Amino acid sequence: MRFRPLLFRHLVLAALLAALPAAAQERKSEVDVALALGVDISYSMNADEQRLQRLGYVDALTSKLVLDGIKAGPNGRIAVTYYEWASDFDRRTIVPWTIIDGPESATAFVDRLQAIEPRRASRTSISGGIDYGVQLQGENPYRAIRKVIDISGDGPNNNGRPVAAARDEAVAKGIVINGLPILLERGFSSYFDIDYLDDYYADCVIGGRGAFMLAISNRAQFAEATRQKLLKEIAGTESPPIIKVGDAPATDCMVGEQMWRNRMERN
Numbered sequence: 673m674r675f676r677p678l679l680f681r682h683l684v685l686a687a688l689l690a691a692l693p694a695a696a697q698e699r700k701s702e703v704d705v706a707l708a709l710g711v712d713i714s715y716s717m718n719a720d721e722q723r724l725q726r727l728g729y730v731d732a733l734t735s736k737l738v739l740d741g742i743k744a745g746p747n748g749r750i751a752v753t754y755y756e757w758a759s760d761f762d763r764r765t766i767v768p769w770t771i772i773d774g775p776e777s778a779t780a781f782v783d784r785l786q787a788i789e790p791r792r793a794s795r796t797s798i799s800g801g802i803d804y805g806v807q808l809q810g811e812n813p814y815r816a817i818r819k820v821i822d823i824s825g826d827g828p829n830n831n832g833r834p835v836a837a838a839r840d841e842a843v844a845k846g847i848v849i850n851g852l853p854i855l856l857e858r859g860f861s862s863y864f865d866i867d868y869l870d871d872y873y874a875d876c877v878i879g880g881r882g883a884f885m886l887a888i889s890n891r892a893q894f895a896e897a898t899r900q901k902l903l904k905e906i907a908g909t910e911s912p913p914i915i916k917v918g919d920a921p922a923t924d925c926m927v928g929e930q931m932w933r934n935r936m937e938r939n
Contacts, residue, residue, distance in 0.1 A: 712825030760832030828928030848880030
């Protein structure tokens with residue numbers, strides 16, 4: 673009978689030692705932010721714009737500023753996935769969830785990204801891009817302090833469900849949506865272009881605590897805007913609210929769908 677207390681202590685010690693690897697693994701799997709990068713590949717994005725869009729992420733993810741920002745986080749690592757979207761049924765993951773915690777892992781990520789040629793597809797479903805980002809966040813094998821979907825594109829939603837509904841559902845799940853609207857002067861005007869895409873993204877696409885958008889209006893801005901966007905997302909800094917001047921009404925979040933219907937009626 674006198675051996676029972678000693679046996680009990682040994683059993684408790686063994687259980688604690690067995691739990692140590694699991695606890696260490698749990699700490700190791702935590703990341704500061706899970707960042708789903710969703711890029712527009714609709715036909716309105718020409719080959720040059722697609723190249724600049726991708727190179728913006730390649731340069732940003734391997735830049736010293738971004739890598740230093742990652743190291744400065746509580747865990748010193750983030751999880752990133754990169755995916756393409758066009759219509760509501762045309763989404764694909766290019767690089768699955770990957771830990772980036774320094775130059776080697778960042779280089780490995782962008783090498784995988786550059787190994788796959790970008791493509792183009794029809795229609796623009798920002799809502800589908802958001803929904804796919806939510807799906808990817810649910811499949812993420814790492815525990816994240818913050819969850820972010822990053823949407824870049826050059827036109828309003830014209831396919832799939834309403835973009836505001838997709839945004840609101842994502843935000844309700846604790847996911848932040850940031851935007852990178854592309855407003856380039858092309859020398860031509862697409863039927864589906866709107867000249868206030870930045871307002872559209874502000875009113876209809878981004879959402880969640882600290883959500884923000886950075887508009888790109890010329891090709892030289894791609895690398896710097898993408899770098900600054902990633903730095904803000906990694907740091908998790910709060911952005912000031914977007915203030916509009918005058919009494920301009922909120923953007924019509926169904927403008928893209930209406931433009932598509934008008935085109936179909938004319939045909």
